Amino acid sequence: MKALVLERQGELSLRDIDLPSDMGPTDVRIKLHTVGVCGSDVHYYTHGKIGDFVVNAPMVLGHEASGTVIEVGKDVTTLNVGDRVCMEPGVPDLTSRASKLGIYNVDPAVTFWATPPVHGVLCAECVHPAAFTFKLPDTVSFAEAAMVEPFAVGMQAAKRAHIAPGDTAVVLGAGTIGIMTALAALAAGCARVLISDLSAEKLAIAESYDGITGINIRQTSVVDAVAEVTAGWGADVVFECSGAQAAMNDLFRIVRPGGAIVFVGLPPDPVAIDISAATVRECRMETVFRYANVFDRALDLIAAGKVDLKPLLSETYPFDASIEAFDRAAEGRPSDVKLQIRVDTESEAP
Template sequence: MQALVLERQGELSLRDIDLPLEVGPSDVKIAIHTVGVCGSDVHYYTHGRIGPYVVRAPMVLGHEAAGTVVEVGAQVKGLKVGDRVCMEPGVPDLSSRASKLGIYNVDPSVTFWATPPIHGVLTPFAVHPAAFTYKLPDNVSFAEGAMVEPFAIGMQAAARARIVPGDVAAVIGSGPIGIMIALAALAGGCSRVLISDFSKEKLAIAGRYDGVTPVDLSQESFAAAVARETADWGADIVFEASGSPKAYSGIFDLVRPGGALVMVGLPVEPVTFDVPGAIAKEVRIETVFRYANIYDRALALIASGKVDLKPLITGTYAFKDSIKAFERAASAQPTDVKLQILMD
């Protein structure tokens, strides 16, 4: 079958590739309908690596996906041919110590779509364990189903934050994940969320949501905005979602005494971290790596109508134009939040 293949850093091709499609007793085969273009996909395309994960051989991209079940294994219950589904892309070793502790997202042996050397799903069909495949409610579109994966990261961040109803949160970075964190934080009980960026276009998108206050960093510092909005107390929770090392300069000026810092963005350069600043306020520090035991919750929240992710889809491409989609994503147009590729 054809697939979008990252041949090597900076080189994409749409070509035939031989991928295993044998359906095991606990698996389902899915006709892929919609795939989101993730920042990690783009980073592998432009840089060839993310930390220890290095593209050493041709790899199919794509891990934010939804589609239709076309075959089910003999032991599968709860799913049938014709069901519309989304898929959690990371499959852990269920016998691992991490899985037994409920933190399978940090299982060292997890296999995650489009993470070297595992192929992704920008291809017509994929086989996946039924246990990590979720039926879409009738009111959730394929496009929204493909948004569950990035929204699950926002949900994981909100869960790690231990939100108390009425909390005020501050989010650094209004990219796709930053906005989804803001929405998850509001759904989790925050009364308000301030979100910062230099991109007026992305801030305008974030500011359309009730409860989200955009802060343009070209006009004022985030610390000044947070101080003004919290009577100089600070945010109860600060989410770092930009991945910029510069974001850590003065980051503890944003958080109140006894508050929390949740680190989500992955810097590619070294970070200077103000340990005395954290200790002086007894800031609780949490980290987020993907998600665990939250995918179905993210889907349920979208289906409830309490979170509307449709405004974040700013462009769609046909499968035959996948390379153009990635070229656009790599150009980082300020009006883009989430691009998607339609497989049929």
């Protein structure tokens, strides 16, 4: 079928490619509707690898997806043909030790869309386990459903933070994941969230939400801003979503004694952190890799109107303009948060 294929670093094509299509008894076949352009997709396009994951052969991109069920396996009881759905893109080995511990996101055997050598879903249809496919409530559009995946990362970060009602949080980096982490922190009970970035445009989008205050680090020190808001005590939780060394240098000056730091962003290169500064504050440090057991909760929050992701959608491209969408994402326009590609251009549903 026709798909957006990363041929090699820096080269994309829209062409026919043979993709796995066999269905098992617990699988469903899905007609893709909307697929988001993720930063990891763009990084594979521009750099050809992320850490140890290297693109050594042509690979279909895309893992933030929604669509419609068009076929169900004989043992599937939770979904029906015609159901609108979104899909958790990582499928673990359910017999693995990681899965049994409830941390299937770090299962070495997990297969995750658009992670070499696994193909993604910027194509017409896909086959996926029903257990990792979630029916959409009528209140959730295909576009919102395709943002459940990145929002689940923010949910995982909030879960790892062990937020208490009334906490003050700081998010370093106002990209897509940074803003979604801020929204997840508010949903988890934070009274206020400060978010920092170099981009005034992204900060303006973040500040359109009640409870979020932006810090433009071109103009104001994060350390000073947090000290002013917390009377010098520090934030209860700091979410590091930028991956920048400069942000790492400030971590232990903005977290309160006994507070938590959650590492969400993936630095492109190794970074240094001050262990001595962490120790004297007895900080708890957590890391986030994708998510586990939060995908349905993320969808429920959106469906309930507790989290509104619509302001984060910058533009939607038709499937035939997929390469243009990726080139724009690679530009890194300051005003862009989330770009999406509408694969199904025939359906009238948004």
